[in-house]
Amino acid sequence: xxxxxxxxxxxxxxxxxxxxxxxxxxxxxxxxxxxxxxxxxxxxxxxxxxxxxxxxxxxxxxxxxxxxxxxxxxxxxxxxxxxxxxxxxxxxxxxxxxxxxxxxxxxxxxxxxxxxxxxxxxxxxxxxxxxxxxxxxxxxxxxxxxxxxxxxxxxxxxxxxxxxxxxxxxxxxxxxxxxxxxxxxxxxxxxxxxxxxxxxxxxxxxxxxxxxxxxxxxxxxxxxxxxxxxxxxxxxxxxxxxxxxxxxxxxxxxxxxxxxxxxxxxxxxxxxxxxxxxxxxxxxxxxxxxxxxxxxxxxxxxxxxxxxx
Ligand SMILES: [Zn+2]
Numbered sequence: 001x002x003x004x005x006x007x008x009x010x011x012x013x014x015x016x017x018x019x020x021x022x023x024x025x026x027x028x029x030x031x032x033x034x035x036x037x038x039x040x041x042x043x044x045x046x047x048x049x050x051x052x053x054x055x056x057x058x059x060x061x062x063x064x065x066x067x068x069x070x071x072x073x074x075x076x077x078x079x080x081x082x083x084x085x086x087x088x089x090x091x092x093x094x095x096x097x098x099x100x101x102x103x104x105x106x107x108x109x110x111x112x113x114x115x116x117x118x119x120x121x122x123x124x125x126x127x128x129x130x131x132x133x134x135x136x137x138x139x140x141x142x143x144x145x146x147x148x149x150x151x152x153x154x155x156x157x158x159x160x161x162x163x164x165x166x167x168x169x170x171x172x173x174x175x176x177x178x179x180x181x182x183x184x185x186x187x188x189x190x191x192x193x194x195x196x197x198x199x200x201x202x203x204x205x206x207x208x209x210x211x212x213x214x215x216x217x218x219x220x221x222x223x224x225x226x227x228x229x230x231x232x233x234x235x236x237x238x239x240x241x242x243x244x245x246x247x248x249x250x251x252x253x254x255x256x257x258x259x260x261x262x263x264x265x266x267x268x269x270x271x272x273x274x275x276x277x278x279x280x281x282x283x284x285x286x287x288x289x290x291x292x293x294x295x296x297x298x299x300x301x302x303x304x305x306x307x308x309x
Pocket of ligand 1 (some may be wrong): 067070143161169
């Protein structure tokens with residue numbers, strides 16, 4: 001684990017729940033991102049440990065963006081602590097309307113408990129959280145409303161899903177969201193201008209080699225720009241892998257129905273693949289098992305590594 005300012009504690013989670021970043025302060029503790037709804041008991045337990053806030057109150061929840069693995073604990077934590085939730089400006093209307101398509105919920109086969117946001121975070125704003133100043137940086141791409149949070153003093157970047165050590169969160173292909181891939185590149189350009197020593201990503205351990213991560217991310221953008229169908233394929237694989245982590249097992253017999261019913265598969269199939277759902281389902285099984293992300297066991301597709309907790 002990389003040395004971070006003492007106010008900053010990262011609960012490194014997994015692929016179903018995004019990391020929770022706790023910014024501790026006597027003036028009020030702030031939590032960045034709350035994990036997936038299935039993991040709420042673990043999120044609450046982690047937060048209540050001495051490495052978290054123990055029995056102290058939580059002053060505020062903020063989200064880097066409002067996908068299910070980042071905001072799935074908002075409602076439960078709000079209930080427990082009675083604290084306000086602030087979301088990025090671009091996410092606020094989707095959250096207010098609980099737009100299942102924009103939030104990638106039903107549309108992607110995912111779920112979250114509905115919550116109400118009391119505050120809005122604007123790009124360019126500065127906030128004092130955990131006694132440190134954090135600048136909100138617009139980070140559209142994976143999510144068009146996403147923000148990163150940068151502390152210039154300690155050169156720490158909370159990057160959400162805009163930049164991981166190896167890549168970034170899945171990006172919608174051009175026919176679905178024309179601006180997403182160009183925005184991903186522009187976001188990398190904007191982040192590259194920051195003097196970053198430590199990145200706290202939305203998934204995976206905090207890391208130091210910012211330049212290498214950027215280079216890998218640019219390489220991935222380039223590959224997707226060259227072949228949008230590859231991006232569409234990649235996106236469906238990622239979303240199905242997420243669903244397997246959520247459900248832990250999906251009978252092969254149900255997979256065709258899932259692919260035929262869930263909006264994202266339907267939309268992508270109509271735009272890119274034009275295959276009968278059974279064929280698309282079989283293709284995804286083949287791809288996920290070949291990549292080692294899943295295996296077939298007793299007629300069901302199961303994730304290769306079931307997320308702990
Ligand atoms: Zn995300």
